[in-house]
Amino acid sequence: xxxxxxxxxxxxxxxxxxxxxxxxxxxxxxxxxxxxxxxxxxxxxxxxxxxxxxxxxxxxxxxxxxxxxxxxxxxxxxxxxxxxxxxxxxxxxxxxxxxxxxxxxxxxx
Amino acid sequence: xxxxxxxxxxxxxxxxxxxxxxxxxxxxxxxxxxxxxxxxxxxxxxxxxxxxxxxxxxxxxxxxxxxxxxxxxxxxxxxxxxxxxxxxxxxxxxxxxxxxxxxxxxxxx
DNA sequence: ATTGTATATTGCAATATTACGATATTTAAA
DNA sequence: TTTAAATATCGTAATATTGCAATATACAAT
Numbered sequence: 001x002x003x004x005x006x007x008x009x010x011x012x013x014x015x016x017x018x019x020x021x022x023x024x025x026x027x028x029x030x031x032x033x034x035x036x037x038x039x040x041x042x043x044x045x046x047x048x049x050x051x052x053x054x055x056x057x058x059x060x061x062x063x064x065x066x067x068x069x070x071x072x073x074x075x076x077x078x079x080x081x082x083x084x085x086x087x088x089x090x091x092x093x094x095x096x097x098x099x100x101x102x103x104x105x106x107x108x109x
Numbered sequence: 110x111x112x113x114x115x116x117x118x119x120x121x122x123x124x125x126x127x128x129x130x131x132x133x134x135x136x137x138x139x140x141x142x143x144x145x146x147x148x149x150x151x152x153x154x155x156x157x158x159x160x161x162x163x164x165x166x167x168x169x170x171x172x173x174x175x176x177x178x179x180x181x182x183x184x185x186x187x188x189x190x191x192x193x194x195x196x197x198x199x200x201x202x203x204x205x206x207x208x209x210x211x212x213x214x215x216x217x218x
Numbered sequence: 219a220t221t222g223t224a225t226a227t228t229g230c231a232a233t234a235t236t237a238c239g240a241t242a243t244t245t246a247a248a
Numbered sequence: 249t250t251t252a253a254a255t256a257t258c259g260t261a262a263t264a265t266t267g268c269a270a271t272a273t274a275c276a277a278t
Binding site (some may be wrong): 004005006008010013014016017020021023024025026027028029030033035036039040050051052059071072073080081082083085088089091092094097098099101102103104108109 | 119123138194
């Protein structure tokens with residue numbers, strides 16, 4: 001079908017997978033790294049630095065924004081994007097719980 | 110196009126996004142949680158517990174296996190899957206570096 | 219060898235994602 | 249108010265993902 005059956009999973013599972021999907025693309029990882037380094041970033045800079053078209057980068061930015069991972073404010077003719085601290089913290093926490101629930105001592109196979 | 114331009118990104122970015130994509134699905138998160146809880150798990154159990162068809166679960170398991178996140182050994186007629194500790198640690202590290210590179214103090218927008 | 223059980227693979231339909239050119243929108247400056 | 253610059257949106261093509269029925273494969277027990 002091509003359509004995830006979200007209704008059979010918990011809210012936590014759906015929420016975490018949505019956040020992960022948003023960052024599970026090299027371009028979006030690169031964008032986030034760039035934003036974190038300068039703690040501010042405009043779309044035009046990214047177009048120069050990554051090798052993707054302006055429309056494509058704008059689209060990736062929108063996906064990150066829709067997921068709540070970044071937020072943007074208009075600065076004259078350009079837009080300043082930065083990390084949304086709340087979502088970032090939430091992602092860190094959810095991922096921490098998930099990753100740390102593996103106790104690696106006793107591998108079974 | 111529908112095809113990620115991997116060649117313009119670093120190996121680190123591509124590697125992390127590949128691992129993230131593998132776990133960025135509620136069914137695969139549920140499968141991993143189930144594997145971690147019992148530290149052993151066979152496909153049949155999952156078919157009973159999640160609401161997905163056997164073929165679908167088998168497919169998700171294969172994706173996790175291809176990404177190196179789980180490994181499986183044949184146990185008679187069934188298969189025992191468990192976390193691949195090496196990949197799991199690598200994911201924890203890569204994600205840790207990525208997530209912690211955000212210094213939340215000075216939000217700009 | 220045949221049967222039953224467990225998992226994998228194949229083939230397919232529906233939907234989602236990625237990328238980009240073309241165009242729209244928005245704002246600042248001339 | 250025209251022009252230029254920066255982003256956003258639309259439309260579209262190519263590819264990927266999700267899910268499942270049907271079938272294949274592998275093994276254990278009879």
